[in-house]
Amino acid sequence: MKPPAGKSDRKNFWRLACLLLAVAGKTFAATPFESAAALTPQNKIDELVFARLDELHIAPAQLCSDPVFVRRVSLDVTGTLPTAAEAQQFILDRNPDKRRVLIDRLLALDEYADYLAMKWGDVLRIKAEFPINLWPNAAQSYHRWVHDAIRDNVPVDQFARELLTASGSNFQKPPVNFYRAMQNRTPTGIAQTVALTFLGERADQWPSNDLAQLAVFFANVGYKTTAEWKEEIVFFNPASTNAAAVNGSTLEAVLPDGSTVKLSPDTDPRVVFADWLVKDPQFAKNIVNRAWSWLLGRGMVQEPDDFRADNPPSNPKLLALLEKEFVSSGYDFKQLFRLILNSRTYQLASIPQSSDPAAVANFAYYPLRRLDAEVLIDALDQISGANEKYSSAIPEPYTFIPDNLRSIALPDGSITSGFLEMFGRPSRDTGLESERNNRITAAQKLCLLNSSLMQKKIESSRMIEFQTSSNRAPADIATGMYLGILARFPTAAEIKTTQDYFQSGVGKRQAAVDLAWALMNSTEFLYRH
Amino acid sequence: MSTNYFDFEKQRPRISRREAIRRAMFAASGLVLANHLSFKAYAAPRNARAKAVIQIWMWGGPSHIDIFDPKPDAGYDYCGPLKTPIETNVSGIRIGELLPSLAKQADKYSIIRSMTHGNNGHETASYLVQTGRQPGGRIVFPCVGSVVSLTKGYDAGYKGLIPPYVVLTEPQGRFDEAGFLGSRFKPFATGGNPAQMPFAVEGVVAPGITDQRQKSRRELLHHLDTLAQALPEDPQIAAATQSENMAYDMILGDGAKVFDLSQEKPEMRDRYGKTKFGQSCLVARRLVERGIPYVTINYGGWDTHKENFQAMRRQLPDLDKGFATLLQDLSERGLLDSTIVWWGGEFGRTPKVMWEAPWNGGRGHYGKVFSAVLAGGGFKGGQVIGASDARGEEVKDRPVYPVDLIGSIYGQMGIEATTKLPNPEGLPTFVLPMPEDGIKTAGLLKEIMSA
Numbered sequence: 001m002k003p004p005a006g007k008s009d010r011k012n013f014w015r016l017a018c019l020l021l022a023v024a025g026k027t028f029a030a031t032p033f034e035s036a037a038a039l040t041p042q043n044k045i046d047e048l049v050f051a052r053l054d055e056l057h058i059a060p061a062q063l064c065s066d067p068v069f070v071r072r073v074s075l076d077v078t079g080t081l082p083t084a085a086e087a088q089q090f091i092l093d094r095n096p097d098k099r100r101v102l103i104d105r106l107l108a109l110d111e112y113a114d115y116l117a118m119k120w121g122d123v124l125r126i127k128a129e130f131p132i133n134l135w136p137n138a139a140q141s142y143h144r145w146v147h148d149a150i151r152d153n154v155p156v157d158q159f160a161r162e163l164l165t166a167s168g169s170n171f172q173k174p175p176v177n178f179y180r181a182m183q184n185r186t187p188t189g190i191a192q193t194v195a196l197t198f199l200g201e202r203a204d205q206w207p208s209n210d211l212a213q214l215a216v217f218f219a220n221v222g223y224k225t226t227a228e229w230k231e232e233i234v235f236f237n238p239a240s241t242n243a244a245a246v247n248g249s250t251l252e253a254v255l256p257d258g259s260t261v262k263l264s265p266d267t268d269p270r271v272v273f274a275d276w277l278v279k280d281p282q283f284a285k286n287i288v289n290r291a292w293s294w295l296l297g298r299g300m301v302q303e304p305d306d307f308r309a310d311n312p313p314s315n316p317k318l319l320a321l322l323e324k325e326f327v328s329s330g331y332d333f334k335q336l337f338r339l340i341l342n343s344r345t346y347q348l349a350s351i352p353q354s355s356d357p358a359a360v361a362n363f364a365y366y367p368l369r370r371l372d373a374e375v376l377i378d379a380l381d382q383i384s385g386a387n388e389k390y391s392s393a394i395p396e397p398y399t400f401i402p403d404n405l406r407s408i409a410l411p412d413g414s415i416t417s418g419f420l421e422m423f424g425r426p427s428r429d430t431g432l433e434s435e436r437n438n439r440i441t442a443a444q445k446l447c448l449l450n451s452s453l454m455q456k457k458i459e460s461s462r463m464i465e466f467q468t469s470s471n472r473a474p475a476d477i478a479t480g481m482y483l484g485i486l487a488r489f490p491t492a493a494e495i496k497t498t499q500d501y502f503q504s505g506v507g508k509r510q511a512a513v514d515l516a517w518a519l520m521n522s523t524e525f526l527y528r529h
Numbered sequence: 530m531s532t533n534y535f536d537f538e539k540q541r542p543r544i545s546r547r548e549a550i551r552r553a554m555f556a557a558s559g560l561v562l563a564n565h566l567s568f569k570a571y572a573a574p575r576n577a578r579a580k581a582v583i584q585i586w587m588w589g590g591p592s593h594i595d596i597f598d599p600k601p602d603a604g605y606d607y608c609g610p611l612k613t614p615i616e617t618n619v620s621g622i623r624i625g626e627l628l629p630s631l632a633k634q635a636d637k638y639s640i641i642r643s644m645t646h647g648n649n650g651h652e653t654a655s656y657l658v659q660t661g662r663q664p665g666g667r668i669v670f671p672c673v674g675s676v677v678s679l680t681k682g683y684d685a686g687y688k689g690l691i692p693p694y695v696v697l698t699e700p701q702g703r704f705d706e707a708g709f710l711g712s713r714f715k716p717f718a719t720g721g722n723p724a725q726m727p728f729a730v731e732g733v734v735a736p737g738i739t740d741q742r743q744k745s746r747r748e749l750l751h752h753l754d755t756l757a758q759a760l761p762e763d764p765q766i767a768a769a770t771q772s773e774n775m776a777y778d779m780i781l782g783d784g785a786k787v788f789d790l791s792q793e794k795p796e797m798r799d800r801y802g803k804t805k806f807g808q809s810c811l812v813a814r815r816l817v818e819r820g821i822p823y824v825t826i827n828y829g830g831w832d833t834h835k836e837n838f839q840a841m842r843r844q845l846p847d848l849d850k851g852f853a854t855l856l857q858d859l860s861e862r863g864l865l866d867s868t869i870v871w872w873g874g875e876f877g878r879t880p881k882v883m884w885e886a887p888w889n890g891g892r893g894h895y896g897k898v899f900s901a902v903l904a905g906g907g908f909k910g911g912q913v914i915g916a917s918d919a920r921g922e923e924v925k926d927r928p929v930y931p932v933d934l935i936g937s938i939y940g941q942m943g944i945e946a947t948t949k950l951p952n953p954e955g956l957p958t959f960v961l962p963m964p965e966d967g968i969k970t971a972g973l974l975k976e977i978m979s980a
């Protein structure tokens with residue numbers, strides 16, 4: 001963190017800021033998490049969500065406060081905690097349009113691409129070894145390709161098309177790894193993966209005939225090895241025996257919407273399918289629903305990858321609106337994020353105003369979610385200045401893992417650490433969103449409360465060293481730590497608690513360590529809120 | 530309650546036509562799981578004797594020919610310098626010469642000398658041996674420890690503070706123990722080293738932090754947990770509070786004491802050997818004594834590609850002391866009858882020694898035939914099951930596939946083959962594979978199972 005340069009400036013600055021906040025806190029809102037600003041619809045999302053809530057007689061939460069917003073949007077868009085300086089700058093910024101400005105700034109950061117590549121890496125199962133077996137080099141090149149597509153905001157229809165129609169070497173043509181990153185490479189297995197990834201549907205629940213029909217489009221996918229170690233070519237194989245088994249002698253195929261298409265023996269049927277897919281409304285629905293669930297904690301259709309006739313969206317008009325907006329923007333993913341992030345719906349506080357059980361499915365508040373394993377360890381390391389140590393169990397070729405690599409930027413699901421495993425990082429075996437497990441367990445609590453890992457991080461933290469250096473008063477220490485760890489200023493009551501603890505005779509350094517420990521174990525730190 | 534395989538057919542979920550055809554084809558082929566009827570044998574004994582498992586996992590693949598399946602007549606190119614196996618306290622059973630203490634306990638265990646699966650990759654073979662499934666299927670199955678954690682753990686009335694599945698000291702890493710059951714069924718890995726004082730169990734014992742400080746900073750945490758105070762009704766926070774209480778019961782309550790080896794007499798600690806493995810065996814005994822149903826001792830160092838015989842001379846005395854004392858101690862305390870001890874790794878090692886550089890007397894991976902040992906929990910001791918050929922290269926008699934061994938353990942524990950394993954895709958998955966899954970079997974180990 002970067003406080004103002006001069007020592008006395010710094011002190012005055014903190015005091016002033018504290019005072020402002022303490023006053024603001026008392027005057028406007030009941031908690032430091034809510035804002036008293038009026039809840040007026042900001043865009044069409046809000047109109048549809050608020051109308052639905054009105055229908056159900058559910059009161060929405062209040063708008064979230066600025067400190068909550070800066071932390072929330074940084075975590076949701078970049079998987080990264082704001083620094084103390086960023087938090088402070090945003091909180092004190094008087095520009096009424098500052099939330100929109102922040103959203104645009106975050107969407108332009110590298111961390112946005114890192115974090116979204118992690119999300120897509122889960123969906124696409126980017127993992128070197130068992131049971132997916134992409135192999136290290138291919139996992140790296142595939143991740144790089146996905147990352148760059150996200151960074152460059154490649155339209156999602158084009159992204160999907162490239163994944164579905166690619167042919168070539170797993171090293172040279174990264175998107176071919178889509179067809180390698182699955183345990184079952186039969187035409188039926190591929191069809192199931194395609195349906196899950198791009199339609200958000202569980203094809204094994206379809207009538208079996210439908211699945212067989214979709215499999216026809218993948219009957220000519222061929223795989224062959226080369227003299228290069230662990231290189232594999234994915235190609236269009238007109239002579240595939242799979243094709244005969246799946247299609248029989250006909251060259252007709254039926255698309256998931258029921259329409260029949262003619263296949264010619266010299267055209268790759270994957271191209272025919274991809275052309276259809278990206279124009280199918282379900283493709284866009286799947287993408288917008290995933291994006292929504294990534295930001296709001298649950299899909300309009302929940303689970304987000306389980307579209308079924310008997311699992312309807314909680315707000316069909318909202319799903320239709322986002323689908324329409326997404327298609328008309330030219331499948332612009334950043335624009336979709338921007339639309340959602342600027343809504344008041346996204347910006348609601350996490351403190352519900354209604355105990356109606358339907359509140360959460362109708363987005364009446366922002367639900368608490370434990371930080372993802374990768375985001376949590378990165379946040380702990382950001383505060384403490386430590387680096388997580390990763391390892392890959394793959395014997396050879398050895399994977400080079402740079403020291404300062406952040407967990408959200410890990411290219412390969414086989415590269416891992418004890419912490420990531422314990423905190424429910426997905427194994428990337430199936431591509432299901434539910435593979436990620438963010439449920440808190442006693443073992444996780446033991447790790448956070450009392451492990452040598454946490455102890456070392458806190459003891460060696462540069463922030464604590466800085467905060468306890470010179471003659472900083474407990475109130476200043478509290479302010480610095482609150483900004484660095486929780487991205488907000490402490491309340492008057494919190495300052496009082498801190499001062500009491502510092503005066504309880506435990507010693508300054510130990511009191512500071514315990515304060516950092518307490519904040520890093522607080523609900524506010526461990527959860528998105 | 531279903532008590533045999535055929536009853537179970539009725540309670541199957543609906544399956545697709547294609548799936549039905551596939552299953553019918555397998556059933557007709559008769560090639561695999563041919564005698565799956567033998568699973569009837571284990572129609573969940575009402576009073577299953579085994580309540581716990583201690584798994585000594587010989588990570589890397591221990592050399593069968595140097596340990597429990599000596600072949601002194603095969604000559605120097607097979608035995609190297611370890612050519613004089615020793616008699617045990619069961620007449621007719623001889624084991625490797627570096628295991629004098631285990632030789633005195635042979636009446637307590639049975640040796641399976643005909644384990645086989647034919648897979649020579651560490652990861653895939655580990656998966657095979659610990660799940661009984663072929664790798665590369667659509668989903669990843671849980672290993673025995675996770676299945677026991679599911680069927681004997683918190684959802685089945687287990688109330689201990691210590692999680693029901695513990696690994697000493699590091700998790701397996703090469704494959705995900707819990708598979709599709711998810712992280713809740715992964716083992717609690719202690720970290721630390723039980724041969725050091727204190728045994729710094731990760732998260733439980735924090736050297737240098739007094740109980741008083743633990744309490745005062747916990748109080749500070751509660752005072753400053755402003756968001757939790759603003760959300761008294763939130764289910765996430767309720768779950769977190771429950772987990773936190775459990776954690777503190779471990780840190781400040783009885784949980785930590787089970788790992789405190791200073792509560793054992795020094796003579797007892799010495800008997801096990803003051804090595805990491807020996808003391809892990811002692812901790813394992815303390816854990817099963819307190820009702821933890823599954824403990825894995827993850828014991829590495831057996832991937833002896835190079836200088837195998839030096840490694841055997843260095844490591845087998847530790848194994849011998851720890852394992853033999855564990856059996857004796859469990860028996861003396863009356864715990865052996867209710868505790869299965871399962872020893873084994875993912876495969877054996879090439880019987881023919883590679884004398885040439887760079888191996889210099891090494892042995893490679895060998896999944897075609899290898900050994901495992903079972904003791905306690907109602908398994909008969911003093912038996913040898915199956916045999917390898919004169920050079921330990923092929924199964925000669927009574928093959929035992931991983932699923933046979935695993936199924937026998939489940940049988941002794943009263944875990945029914947038909948217990949459903951919940952998986953995220955809603956597929957019909959059960960504790961043991963179905964015939965149509967195409968898993969090779971030669972039947973349960975009825976030779977040594979309790980009737």
